[in-house]
Amino acid sequence: MASSKGPASPAVRVAEMEKMSVEQLKAVKEQTDLEVNLLQDSLNNIRTATTRLDLASAALHDLSLRPQGKKMLVPLTASLYVPGTLDDSEKVLVDIGTGYFVEKTMVEGKDYCERKIHLLKSNYDQLLELASKKKTVADEAGAVLQAKLKQLAPQT
């Protein structure tokens, strides 16, 4: 990343910001705000992906409860379904990415979903921490900027 306020404690950061001019401070605040927005977008993406995986996991579970030979409607397109019968719900085809599909058992399939959900949750937590740190820096920059502008204003 371009700017990372890593080891600097909040007091040090604010002190450095006080030294900057209004222009520089505005630039810093804008940059940090941009980074916060990017991180928020990523967080949203992870949330969406986690929801989809949850749905997949629920669908798998439902499928495992159905008996073989059960009548069902199979989607051929978004608006076309054809009647069919459930063959073997013990085997499932899992999309593992880059165009590869793996045949797994129902149990392995559920396990796959669980693993992916865990991975996403831990990524989400890490990102959340990073995002809140950046937000703190952005807020500090905003506060110092406000103070400086107030200082300049009464002189006019």
Added chain:
Amino acid sequence: MASPAAVRELQRDLENKANDLSKIQKDIAKNHQVRKKYTIQLGENELVLKELELLKEDANVYKLIGPVLVKQDLAEANANVRKRIEYISAELKRLDATVQDLEEKQNSKREAVLKVQQRMQALQAGKAKA
């Protein structure tokens, strides 16, 4: 001394250098975009590799080629994904070298632009005094 022709020439020089600088910056931005794409692909391929490694030898692997699901040999799938990862890593390294080179060029162009600006300012100041 500070003839209008000299000023015009400096201005042209400044414009040229500024154009060069903006081109370098566009190249750097493009480099970042490509590198982002490759990094994402690398991550995805590594995930796939991990999944493939968890499989038993006799597990069925299929690859989606267009609208067709084709059965693949596990060993072959592993080899393909590994090769892809190697290729992407090599591309990323190449991009790293390119972007470093571009950044050096950018910095030296910036300095050159600054120098021309300073000369122009000196010229203008000289003209004002005269």
